[in-house]
Amino acid sequence: MDAVELMKEEHEYIKRGLNVIRKMSISILESGEIDYEDFKSIIEFIRNYADKHHHNKEESILFKKMEEQIGGMVKAPLSGMFIEHDLGRLFISNLELALQRVKKGDRDSRVDVIANAIGYTDLLTRHIDKEDKAIYSFAKRALSVESLEDVNNACRAVEESAAETNIQDTYMKILKRLEEKWQ
Template structure:
């Protein structure tokens, strides 16, 4: 585990490898901690970008890579392709309710990431008019994801921990490992943690 990462309970692997947690949702909770830290970096840079033209745009590009590949493609992939179907089989409706809300917010987040990518590309090309567009999308994304993560931690994951059996949680853990391997590849999770802490050391 990289230095300075939030302390993980004994027996829990932050990368879902080795000894399994009692609940597979602990893997998602651990990932939320890293995502929240990156949101704080994005918030700091977005706020700075409003008044400071010397912000490192390459760092913003790396942040978007983290959010797109790790937070969305991998983390949200675990939820959408593994956790949510298990909850639906357990009788939790995907039409409205917590699953429906989470899916809608995932879609909103993807739209905001795309807006950030497009405005950052124009900003890199020298279009200063795109600066407030990036800032608006970035700070909107931070607000959305913080609220989203709070709802998952306090509502959706609690439902999963109450409704799914230990065997189902074991299958979730296996599914999470497969998603991570297929979506971002072995070792990439750890590389993103290194990037996260480099950015934390620089900006927070």
């Protein structure tokens, strides 16, 4: 397993989810209505696939190994990645709160739904680009063969554990259903 290539592949799934969020936001602009169940599903995809599954591998395995082996040279760029992960979590939390307010009758909070949804998609699109073009490439060049193998082995264990509870299949099905509906 090439863990870095797997993470790049996961980015493609996440970008597909971002496209769904964008289309859902456009629908709110056009109709003024919100599909709460689909927002619930895409938030579940983001939290459990993009964050807990994917970002967890970056933060606890790849970035940690980069900090251990490369040290100070990667501290600032990786701090930026951690901050962007946290900012993404804030957007999703605020999106969820805005959805709750609209559901309770605060129609003006629709603008907060759109703002947080689009803020998240913009942040993650730029974030993924930085990881794919800079962070991951640097990791492959700078980490030793042994360190890359450690990353591969640790990610393999995460993938195997996730497969036991059908994480990948569950969230790919959710993504596919949402894409079909919101194309």
